[in-house]
Amino acid sequence: MADLKVLGISGSLRKASLNSAALRACGGLMPAGMGLTIFGGLGDLPLYNQDMMDAGIPEPVQRLRTAIADADGLLIASPEYNFSVSAALKNGIDWISRVPNQPIQDKPIAIFSASAGPLGGARVQYDLRRILGQLWGHVLPRPEVFIGSAPAKFDAQGELADEATRKFLADLLAGFKLWIPRMARK
Numbered sequence: 001m002a003d004l005k006v007l008g009i010s011g012s013l014r015k016a017s018l019n020s021a022a023l024r025a026c027g028g029l030m031p032a033g034m035g036l037t038i039f040g041g042l043g044d045l046p047l048y049n050q051d052m053m054d055a056g057i058p059e060p061v062q063r064l065r066t067a068i069a070d071a072d073g074l075l076i077a078s079p080e081y082n083f084s085v086s087a088a089l090k091n092g093i094d095w096i097s098r099v100p101n102q103p104i105q106d107k108p109i110a111i112f113s114a115s116a117g118p119l120g121g122a123r124v125q126y127d128l129r130r131i132l133g134q135l136w137g138h139v140l141p142r143p144e145v146f147i148g149s150a151p152a153k154f155d156a157q158g159e160l161a162d163e164a165t166r167k168f169l170a171d172l173l174a175g176f177k178l179w180i181p182r183m184a185r186k
């Protein structure tokens with residue numbers, strides 16, 4: 001059977017993002033039979049504006065839409081901004097929610113968060129679950145992974161160096177591998 005295709009999206013646009021670094025680490029923690037591709041174009045999306053949508057779906061939105069539609073599952077790494085979802089990630093979700101046959105519907109999704117604070121983004125995950133649920137995305141309930149005090153868990157090269165965190169992410173991915181076929185449309 002072909003590998004399950006997972007699309008990774010980081011809600012942080014900055015180069016040294018810890019969420020993006022943790023997402024890259026997930027590429028090496030995937031169980032057999034699952035492959036990760038990371039979407040790099042979230043920062044190319046304009047701010048949502050219905051006038052633009054009416055003039056034709058912007059190309060970066062179209063790219064995101066196709067990438068989500070082609071994936072068997074989504075893996076979202078989300079920073080917590082002021083107790084909630086980053087503007088970049090919410091903007092991407094808002095655009096996708098308005099395209100015809102919006103592809104988050106029925107999509108298996110796994111989420112995790114990395115933050116500088118000790119709670120690791122505990123609050124953002126519940127907002128994200130609420131938003132994705134409204135679009136009929138199926139978010140894996142457990143295990144939950146909160147990477148707290150995140151700057152201490154990466155080495156000078158930006159690699160995820162904390163063994164416990166690597167194990168939490170590996171467990172999340174193993175759970176996601178079972179979740180994807182479980183949520184597949186009957």
Ligand SMILES: Cc1cc2nc3c(=O)[nH]c(=O)nc-3n(C[C@H](O)[C@H](O)[C@H](O)COP(=O)(O)O)c2cc1C
Nearest residue numbers: 012017018019020079080081082083115116117121
């Ligand atoms: C606008 C803004 C708001 C933030 N709000 C929170 C917050 O509510 N909770 C938290 O734990 N960290 C907060 N932080 C700190 C982030 O956790 C930290 O910058 C983190 O590294 C961002 O993720 P990234 O490394 O993937 O960019 C905030 C950072 C920014 C820039």
